[in-house]
Amino acid sequence: xxxxxxxxxxxxxxxxxxxxxxxxxxxxxxxxxxxxxxxxxxxxxxxxxxxxxxxxxxxxxxxxxxxxxxxxxxxxxxxxxxxxxxxxxxxxxxxxxxxxxxxxxxxxxxxxxxxxxxxxxxxxxxxxxxxxxxxxxxxxxxxxxxxxxxxxxxxxxxxxxxxxxxxxxxxxxxxxxx
Amino acid sequence: xxxxxxxxxxxxxxxxxxxxxxxxxxxxxxxxxxxxxxxxxxxxxxxxxxxxxxxxxxxxxxxxxxxxxxxxxxxxxxxxxxxxxxxxxxxxxxxxxxxxxxxxxxxxxxxxxxxxxxxxxxxxxxxxxxxxxxxxxxxxxxxxxxxxxxxxxxxxxxxxxxxxxxxxxxxxxxxxxxxxxxxxxxxxxxxxxxxxxxxxxxxxxxxxxxxxxxxxxxxxxxxxxxxxxxxxxxxxxxxxxxxxxxxxxxxxxxxxxxxxxxxxxxxxxxxxxxxxxxxxxxxxxxxxxxxxxxxxxxxxxxxxxxxxxxxxxxxxxxxxxxxxxxxxxxxxxxxxxxxxxxxxxxxxxxxxxxxxxxxxxxxxxxxxxxxxxxxxxxxxxxxxxxxxxxxxxxxxxxxxxxxxxxxxxxxxxxxxxxxxxxxxxxxxxxxxxxxxxxxxxxxxxxxxxxxxxxxxxxxxxxxxxxxxxxxxxxxxxxxxxxxxxxxxxxxxxxxxxxxxxxxxxxxxxxxxxxxxxxxxxxxxxxxxxxxxxxxxxxxxxxxxxxxxxxxxxxxxxxxxxxxxx
Numbered sequence: 001x002x003x004x005x006x007x008x009x010x011x012x013x014x015x016x017x018x019x020x021x022x023x024x025x026x027x028x029x030x031x032x033x034x035x036x037x038x039x040x041x042x043x044x045x046x047x048x049x050x051x052x053x054x055x056x057x058x059x060x061x062x063x064x065x066x067x068x069x070x071x072x073x074x075x076x077x078x079x080x081x082x083x084x085x086x087x088x089x090x091x092x093x094x095x096x097x098x099x100x101x102x103x104x105x106x107x108x109x110x111x112x113x114x115x116x117x118x119x120x121x122x123x124x125x126x127x128x129x130x131x132x133x134x135x136x137x138x139x140x141x142x143x144x145x146x147x148x149x150x151x152x153x154x155x156x157x158x159x160x161x162x163x164x165x166x167x168x169x170x171x172x173x174x175x176x177x178x
Numbered sequence: 179x180x181x182x183x184x185x186x187x188x189x190x191x192x193x194x195x196x197x198x199x200x201x202x203x204x205x206x207x208x209x210x211x212x213x214x215x216x217x218x219x220x221x222x223x224x225x226x227x228x229x230x231x232x233x234x235x236x237x238x239x240x241x242x243x244x245x246x247x248x249x250x251x252x253x254x255x256x257x258x259x260x261x262x263x264x265x266x267x268x269x270x271x272x273x274x275x276x277x278x279x280x281x282x283x284x285x286x287x288x289x290x291x292x293x294x295x296x297x298x299x300x301x302x303x304x305x306x307x308x309x310x311x312x313x314x315x316x317x318x319x320x321x322x323x324x325x326x327x328x329x330x331x332x333x334x335x336x337x338x339x340x341x342x343x344x345x346x347x348x349x350x351x352x353x354x355x356x357x358x359x360x361x362x363x364x365x366x367x368x369x370x371x372x373x374x375x376x377x378x379x380x381x382x383x384x385x386x387x388x389x390x391x392x393x394x395x396x397x398x399x400x401x402x403x404x405x406x407x408x409x410x411x412x413x414x415x416x417x418x419x420x421x422x423x424x425x426x427x428x429x430x431x432x433x434x435x436x437x438x439x440x441x442x443x444x445x446x447x448x449x450x451x452x453x454x455x456x457x458x459x460x461x462x463x464x465x466x467x468x469x470x471x472x473x474x475x476x477x478x479x480x481x482x483x484x485x486x487x488x489x490x491x492x493x494x495x496x497x498x499x500x501x502x503x504x505x506x507x508x509x510x511x512x513x514x515x516x517x518x519x520x521x522x523x524x525x526x527x528x529x530x531x532x533x534x535x536x537x538x539x540x541x542x543x544x545x546x547x548x549x550x551x552x553x554x555x556x557x558x559x560x561x562x563x564x565x566x567x568x569x570x571x572x573x574x575x576x577x578x579x580x581x582x583x584x585x586x587x588x589x590x591x592x593x594x595x596x597x598x599x600x601x602x603x604x605x606x607x608x609x610x611x612x613x614x615x616x617x618x619x620x621x622x623x624x625x626x627x628x629x630x631x632x633x634x635x636x637x638x639x640x641x642x643x644x645x646x647x648x649x650x651x652x653x654x655x656x657x658x659x660x661x662x663x664x665x666x667x668x669x670x671x672x673x674x675x676x677x678x679x680x681x682x683x684x685x686x687x688x689x690x691x692x693x694x695x696x697x698x699x700x701x702x703x704x705x706x707x708x709x710x711x712x713x714x715x716x717x718x719x720x721x722x723x724x725x726x727x728x729x730x731x732x733x734x735x736x737x738x739x740x741x742x743x
Contacts, residue, residue, distance in 0.1 A: 010359060014295070014307075021299050055486070062483035068304040068324060071359045 002031060003057045004083060004153045007046040007064060008072040008162045011037070015069045019046060022067065028052060028060055032085075032150035038162070043071065045162075047152045074161050076153045083153040086125045088113070089135065092142040093120040101141060108134045119144060179349070183311040183342040184213035187275065190318035191219060193350060196246050198606050200224055200233040204250025206277025206290055209342035222606065222635055225627040227254050229599040231261020231274065232625070236600030238270045239586045240561060241607035242396075244325050245272045251279055252290030255336070256297065260593060262332045263301040267590025268417060269394060271330035273321050274302075281309035281338040295336050303331035304360075311344040316351045323355045328362025329481040330394060364482065366495035371505055373493055374476050378408060379511070381450035381474075383518045386412040387433065387462070390589075391455010391479060391499045392421035398582050400503035401454060402426070408513045411522055413441040415456045416574055417589040424558075424578035430522065434462035435724045436571040440525035442722075442730040448473040455479060455499045458488040459590070464730035478502050532721070532736045535576075542715045543691050545569065545644045549576040549616060551694045552642060560584065560640075561604055561611040565597030565621030568650035571720040573616045584611075595624030601639045602632055612702070613638070619645040619671045629681045632707040640701045641709045643674055646716050654719055658734070678709035685709045 009015045016035060023030050031049040038045045050060065057075055064073045076083075093101050098120075105112055105122055108130065114121035124134055128151060135146070155161055181189065187210055191199070198220045203211040214221060224230040227249040234245030245265075249258050255276040265272045278284065279291040284307075295305045304324050306317045314337065321333040378384065392401050398421055405412050405428050412422050413433035422429045431438040433445060442464075445451065451473045456462065463469045466488060475491040477484070478499055485494040495502050530536055534546045549572050552560075562577050563586040564570040570587055579585050586604055588596040601615040622643050632639055644650075649667040656664050678685030684704050688697045688711070701708040722733035 017296070018299060025300050059483065059487060062485070065359075066303075066481075066483055068357055068360045 001053060002049050002051055003075050003077045004151055005048050005050060005057070005061070006074045006076055006153060006161060007048060007070060008038070009044050009046060010069045010071065011042050011044040012069055015044070016046075018067055018069060019048075019064070022063055023048075023050070023060075026060065026063055028056070032148070034150035034152055040162075043162075047150065049151050072162050076155055076161075080156040081153050082156060083127050083151050084125050085128055085131050085151045086123070086149045087131050087135070088147050089122045089124070089138060089143055090114075090145040091120055091122060091138050092118060092144060094118050097141060101138070104134075104137055110134065179347065180345055181348045182209065182213060182345040183314050183337065184209035186311065186314045186348055187318065187337065187342070188213055188217040188219065189348075189350065190315050191246065192217065193319070194244065194322045196244070198222060198237070199246040199248055200230040200237075200603060201248030202227050202230060202250065202254060204254050204277065204290070206251025206254065206279060206339060207248060207275075207337075207342070208277075209339065210248065210275070210277065210337070222602075222631060224599070224631050226625065227257035228261050228595065229625055229628040229631065231258045232264065232593075232596050232599035233603030233606070234272045234274070235261060235265045235270045235596075236563065236586055236603030237607040238265070238272050238330075239268075239600070240583065240604035240611070242583075243271070243607070244322055245270065245603060245607075246275070247272070248275045249277070250290070251277045251294075252292045255292055255294040259297060259301070262298055262334065264588050264591045264593045264596060265332040266301045266303070268588065269330045269390065270332065271326040272332040273318075273325050274332060274334040275318075276334065276336045277342070278307065278336045278338045280340045282340070284309070284338065294334065298334050301332070302334050305334040305336065307336045307338070308341055309338045311341045311346055314341060315348070316353075319351065320355055320357065324357075324360065328360075362480070364480070364496040366497050366502055366505070370493060370495055371509070374495060374506060375509055377450060377474060377476060377493065378452070379513065382515070383444075383448050384408070384410045384450040384452065384515065385444050385448040385473075386410050386452045386454060387415070387445070387456050388412050388418045388421045388454045389415040389456025390417035392418055393582050395455060395480070395499035397454070397500035397503055398422070400500055400507060403507055404503055404510065407507070407510055409515045409519070410452070410513070411444060411519060413437070413445060415459070415462050415589070416587060418456060419574060419585045420579035420582040423580040425580060428519075432574055434730075435464070436575070436720050436722065437462075439529050439722050439733050439735070440522055442724065442733060443525055444522050445470055445473075446729070446731050451475045453477045453479070453491070454503070457484045460488070463489065464724045464732075465727055468729045532738065534736065539691070543689060543694075543713065544718060545572045545646070545712070545714045546576050547691055548642065548644065548688075548694055548712050548714065549573055551691075552614060552616075552698060553577045555695055555698045556612060556614065559612065560614040561608060562586070563597050563601040563604055563613065563615045565615070565617035566592045566594045567618050567621060567652075568654065568718070568720050569616050569618040569621070569644040571651075572644070575720075577616075594621040597621055598625050598639070598641065599628045599631075601641075602628060602635075602637065605637050605639055609637075612640070614640045614642060616642045616644060618650055619643060619647065619674075620649045620669055622674070623671060626677065629678065629683060629707065629709070633681045633683055636706065638705065639707045641707065643709065643711050644714055645671065645674065645711050646714050646718065647671070648716060650718070651720070653717070657717070657719070658723075658725070674709055674711040683707050683709060685711065687711045687713065689713045
């Protein structure tokens with residue numbers, strides 16, 4: 001099962017490497033990873049989709065907290081949240097099928113950002129289901145090239161996950177089954 | 179004050195109360211070594227940087243203070259790697275300072291350049307690359323803080339040569355250390371303490387498992403108090419030995435692969451396990467699928483990532499062990515488990531018949547005899563350091579520890595060659611201790627060059643080489659599981675007495691049991707480091723043994739030899 005984790009880290013050289021090395025040596029599979037700045041200077045936000053069950057994600061969370069540059073870890077798969085991926089897809093588009101493709105683009109609320117005699121680049125944002133669906137529909141026309149950013153995710157509602165309710169940046173609860 | 183980066187390194191070490199560092203100079207850290215001579219910190223020149231790393235580790239294990247080792251860039255740094263990993267696996271507070279090439283050459287494959295921060299990522303608690311002189315002081319302060327706090331461990335600081343050579347108007351950084359991502363201050367909540375108490379009172383066959391956490395946390399008194407008040411027997415891990423006096427009636431001795439059979443039986447029959455600062459390492463549990471299946475489990479540990487890692491537990495109390503035990507002791511009511519203890523005692527007396535100490539003398543010198551005699555003639559008070567393998571297991575079994583901090587051994591990584599340098603480091607940390615090293619002929623050869631360090635420094639370590647002409651533990655496995663196919667285990671060693679003498683040290687050879695006492699007495703009388711070559715039985719076995727993957731109860735026991743006539 002896929003879990004989408006947000007890792008708030010210090011923006012220091014090598015932090016991405018520390019986190020991805022951890023996944024590798026603890027044998028966790030990274031499905032996708034994206035990182036960028038946050039509203040706080042010096043703090044970056046990583047969104048990682050990892051394949052595992054709840055127990056292994058708890059283990060992963062504990063290991064992440066051991067990294068000195070990791071400030072906070074949240075598994076957002078379990079709370080109401082909005083997740084988005086962005087894809088750019090270069091697809092064959094000849095004069096006879098061009099209209100067809102444009103209709104599909106409309107239906108999916110995607111955008112054409114490049115046009116040539118026989119190709120389009122289509123940009124689409126949405127949750128994973130929507131993106132996967134769009135790619136499958138386009139496939140018969142022949143996909144020339146594709147790039148995806150990976151998922152970013154944000155919890156619904158007013159609160160920000162960082163800094164968390166405790167205010168000290170660490171909210172690691174160990175869930176122990178009885 | 180206008181200081182160079184190199185000088186700031188020493189100022190920072192002084193600030194941290196460092197009195198000795200172990201290291202080896204080179205191009206990459208020349209400025210640091212140049213500045214060193216004006217500072218009152220003693221430097222121990224080793225013969226291989228691995229020795230420096232193990233010395234820092236041995237120092238840390240013997241004193242509880244942060245051990246420091248230094249090496250130059252490139253090969254100097256990579257030679258530290260085994261020692262850093264050893265410290266990581268056993269949670270030793272250590273700081274490693276390596277030189278690095280000039281920052282403008284980093285990433286260009288310069289002479290003696292190596293990405294040591296990349297290489298040591300998985301084996302350090304944290305590491306730093308310093309290229310700016312202004313970062314040196316606070317980085318070293320942070321490094322020490324991280325090394326000694328929470329679950330201790332090694333921290334590496336890689337300092338570029340230009341940062342060492344630059345200078346600026348420096349003032350000590352007195353600000354409190356604030357690391358956003360590092361808050362090692364967990365504390366259990368009172369509802370969990372309450373639940374723990376209830377589980378303890380409900381148990382009929384409880385066992386305490388005591389590990390290195392007891393010693394790291396300084397919780398020896400609290401462990402004793404808890405065990406005595408609740409009348410619960412205690413089993414130790416290898417690195418937990420000394421956490422409770424071996425002679426204490428509640429102390430069952432070591433558990434696990436080469437532990438005492440009654441301890442392993444008690445664990446498998448228990449209905450409650452209390453893990454105090456131990457991490458359910460595979461050497462202690464045997465087959466995890468069948469491990470203590472009747473027992474509920476409470477895990478007290480400072481590291482949240484150890485909870486439910488190997489063994490699923492029913493309750494976890496995360497925090498400093500001593501503090502947690504103090505909290506529990508405030509409310510803990512006395513209990514009685516005399517029936518349970520009696521059944522364990524019964525198992526003990528059955529086992530005694532198999533102990534080699536109680537078997538008739540067969541005329542050969544056994545390692546177990548050597549160590550048992552050593553224990554006697556040092557009144558069990560020596561600071562004992564072991565290497566790895568059969569020598570290590572026999573020492574754990576036969577040199578009974580009454581006090582904490584006198585048993586140093588590479589447990590997690592099991593690094594051969596750890597012994598000699600660790601013993602040297604321990605002696606620097608506790609110069610008044612009577613340091614005895616027990617090491618095999620294989621392990622000794624891995625780091626024997628550090629005899630020169632001992633000679634140059636004029637420090638005294640007593641070395642007992644358990645010389646059986648084999649890579650003993652591997653040979654044991656080959657005998658038991660590979661049909662005696664001794665592939666690359668027969669070991670031809672140099673004459674260790676001559677090796678000692680080549681270093682201007684005293685060497686002795688012992689081939690009979692009757693000579694053991696005299697050799698030990700003589701070693702105590704001699705002023706410097708002494709090497710004793712104990713020629714023991716070539717094919718000897720550590721018993722009991724839980725084979726890898728077997729249930730803890732499926733121990734191989736010593737076969738009683740047939741008596742002719």
